[in-house]
Every structure is written in C-alpha cells, then in structure tokens.
Amino acid sequence: MIRPLLRLARIPNAFTACANVVAGVALARGGEFAARDLLLVAASAALYTAGMVLNDFFDRHVDAVERPERPIPAGEVSAKVAALVGVSLLAAGVLLAGAHSAPALFTALGVVASVVAYDAVLKSTPLGPLAMGSCRALNMGLGLSAARWPTPWLILAPLTLGAFTLLITQLSRFEVAGTGASRLRGAVLAIFALGVALVPLLVCVAFATGGGMLGLGFATVPLLYVLVRGFGLYAPLRTSATPPLIGRAIGGGILLMPAVDSAFVAAMGTPLIAAVVFALAGPAYLLKRWYYLT
Secondary structure: OHHHHHHHOOHHHHHHHHHHHHHHHHHHOOOOOOHHHHHHHHHHHHHHHHHHHHHHHHOHHHHHHHOOOOOOOOOOOOHHHHHHHHHHHHHHHHHHHHHHOHHHHHHHHHHHHHHHHHHHHHOOOOOHHHHHHHHHHHHHHHHHOOOOOOOHHHHHHHHHHHHHHHHHHHHHOOOOOOOOHHHHHHHHHHHHHHHHHHHHHHHHHHHHHOOHHHHHHHHHHHHHHHHHHHHHHHHHHHOOOOHHHHHHHHHHHHHHHHHHHHHHHHHOOOHHHHHHHHHOHHHHHHHOOOOOOO
C-alpha cells in the first residue's frame, strides 16, 4: 500500500515544492532560515502531495482508459482511500502552516483553494494552466510569508515559477496522445523567452537585496544550468511533439525548479543556502527511477 500511495503522491516532485519554500524563506529573511520555518517546508510537502493524490482521484475514470497502470484504476489504492489521504494531507498542510504564523495560514488556504479548483473543476478548461501556475506561485508564497515587511521585488520569484508552471501545464495536455509540433510552438517560445527574462530578473533581485555583482556571479552557475538543461528539454519540441518527448519536457521542467529557486537565492549573495536549495533536486532525480513525475 505504501509504494502505490507514494506513486499517487508523485513523491519525487515533493522535493521541488520544498525547494520553493526554502528559497522563499531565504528571500524573505535575507538569507536566514529559522528552525520553525521547517513547519512551512512540511506544510508545502503535505499540500503538494495532497494535490497529486486528489488529481488522480478526480482523474480516475479518465486514467482507467488512458493510464490503466496507475494505482487507482489498477486497484492498488481504492478511490475512497485516495480521497481520505488527499483530504488529510490538505488538512495537515493547513495546520502546519497555521502553527507557523497567520500569514502562512492564509497562504496555505490559498494553496488549498487553487489545488481543489484545479483538480476538481478547472483542469480540462482553459483556466487549468493558470490554476496550476497559481498553485506553484502560492507554494513559494508559503516561504515568503516569513517576511515581516514584504517588499515588491519578492513577487518576482513566485511569478517566474508560476509562469513556468503554467507553460509546462499547457504542454501536459498533449502528454498522452502527442500533437503536431506547430501546436506547441507558442508555449515553447514562451518558455525560451522566460529563460532569457531570468537574466534581468536576477539583476533586479541582486541589486534590490544588496547582492550586487557578487550575487550575480553566484547566480551564474544555477542560471547556466537552467538555460542549458532547459534548451535540451524544449528545443526538440520545435520539430517533434511525441508523447515521450512531451513527458520528458514536463518532468524535466519540474526538476528544473529548484535550480530556478537557487538562482534567485544566489543573486542575494547567499551561495550556501542557494546550494542547499539546488541540492533538493537530488532526491527527486534519485526517486524518479521508481516513481513517475507526471
């Protein structure tokens, strides 16, 4: 029962969600991280895995046709158990966030609203990618809720992650059947444009936080990783949009998120915590051998 539940929860991806929150706390606290902020990391893990479990609960009839090997249609986990686990994880996430602070509680409730809206109502509608992007942006918002006095530049990181998530969610609509490359061209070009836009965004963060040129130097390593790896994932979609290539691009994009987080943190001039954020992709890469990402 445990392994099928971990498959439902897309357990490798939970580490990317935790990276968002660690980065958010670091950005909010100027590179610091308090022990009680681990509550936010735990809340994020609970909320993210809840969203994945409930996604398969609501998709169980579609999966019975398109992905019969998944735990619910395969009979490894009952729909009732999946619903109970998903709702319990949502509740745990809210309680953990509430134990941290009132701003974290309200942010967690926003995550819950976005998760439920996406899984139960919006997934197959034009608003689906926007709802999923909101989930990821608000997830980083859990970390940013640690800020005593929010500043405008803090919004840049969650907006970037939200936009990236929106775009790869758009790609996911063709993961099962594939499509013509021309239909994905707009999303692929937008992903490339977002990668290029990271440069001025990081410059803004570096000089807004005092990281300056040293911070930009630290950010170069994760930035180059994002750009090189991202090109390798998305360039093939310009000419071929087969299900394997789309699935690789989606899963690889999720695994890139800790590197994006790391670049923002490094730009502040805090390379050690940026390295911790970057390293959170490690367990995800390891676990993806046994558990699917999308």
